[in-house]
Amino acid sequence: MPLVRFFRKAPPWATTATALVLALAAAWHAPAGLARGAAFQVPGQLELDEVSNYSHVKVTRDRGTRTLWFVRDNGEHVVESKLDLDRPDDLLIEYTRFMFLSYVFRPEPKKVLIVGLGGGSMVHFLKIHDPEVKVDVVEIDPLIVSIADRYFGVKTGGNVDVKVTDGFAYLRESEAKYDVIYMDAFLRPSGGTDITGVPLHLKTLAFYEQIKKRLNPDGAVVFNLNPHLAVQQDIRTIREAFPNTYVFRLQGYDGFVVVASTAAERMSPTAVSAAAARLDNAGRFKAPFSFRAMAGRLSRR
Structure with a gap:
């Protein structure tokens, strides 16, 4: 969000x-x-x-x-x-495009999880551009699930399975394994969230341990981080939990998309750029944006 x-x-x-x-x-x-x-x-x-x-x-x-x-x-x-409504796979909001830098690090995912449904734009993109991938979605708010169905055309069916549940509970209790997990869960800011609405229990080392248990070898988790005063602390916690972390600063506003990988070896900035260029050159996604340009937003710190 x-x-x-x-x-x-x-x-x-x-x-x-x-x-x-x-x-x-x-x-x-x-x-x-x-x-x-x-x-x-x-x-x-x-x-x-x-x-x-x-x-x-x-x-x-x-x-x-x-x-x-x-x-x-x-x-x-x-x-x-x-x-x-005519092109539901056209990602209109910048951060959603950056979330799919996951393909730089895991180019052939078979099964992915999205935590936080919203209007389901990421689901539309995956259904059209990677129709073989199995997409599980967990969303805590039944109203959001209903709205996604009625107004945005996203619901369980085919390779998509939308579940109404808390992301932490799902990752703790599920035995499913994923190649990529996308973290995009936001609620109304309250005592149980940070200032941007991210539930506090979804940004702890304990939660990240649950994520790692649900990832296949060389899996990746992608975080949408809205700007706030403690965002750098959030990034440090992610770095502490995962062996390899890649931070991309958005252009449209001061947010970040962070890709954390369990791979044994870290990709260099040159390797990240080359992998992104391969995605562009292959024309696999026919997307109106450049993976290589987004990879150029990789922080060197």
């Missing part, structure tokens, strides 16, 4: 047009991921506005694009998923 935030109140000196520009600019560039600025009306037609035990969510449609929003207690609206 990207940290694109919009607050309810505009500064007294801002016109409506100026306020909207400020909100958009702040959402992408504000320090520590905090957007300040504008009165914001979610664009498009409001199709759903519901509250569950875990989240307050809205769904809007603007022409051929449908958006899933998380609404915070202070009135912030956070974009969780965007879907092009």
Whole structure:
């Protein structure tokens, strides 16, 4: 989930047009991921506005694009998923594209797990571009599962199995093994989450040990990390848990995608770039983005 935030109140000196520009600019560039600025009306037609035990969510449609929003207690609206209804595999949000750098490290996955469903854009991409891969999804909120089905066309069927359960409990109790695990779980921020909404029990060494038990040899886990004051500590914890960690800084805002691998040998930046270039040159995904360009965002630290 990207940290694109919009607050309810505009500064007294801002016109409506100026306020909207400020909100958009702040959402992408504000320090520590905090957007300040504008009165914001979610664009498009409001199709759903519901509250569950875990989240307050809205769904809007603007022409051929449908958006899933998380609404915070202070009135912030956070974009969780965007879907092009004509091209559901076209990843409209930057971090979702970076999540598939997993193919640099595990190019032929047979079975993957996604923790956190949202609008299911990653599921659409896998179904279309890697139709042989088995995709398990775990999502704690039944409302999100229902919304993904009704509004975003994602549900159990074929190679996809969506389960309503807590990610920690699933990884502790399941005997399934995966080549890649994608961590993208967010809830309404509360005492049980960090400031971005990640459940605290999903960012501990104990949880990462559960992940490692569910990975096949040379497996990888991919984390979507929203910007916040403790994000570098989150990265350090991941580095402590896994033998090889690769940190990619996003371009659109100050978030990170982190790939952690259980492989015995670490890939050099040159090897990462070469593997990404092979994905581009093979035309396997026919994707409107470059794996090599994303690999160029690898942190050297």
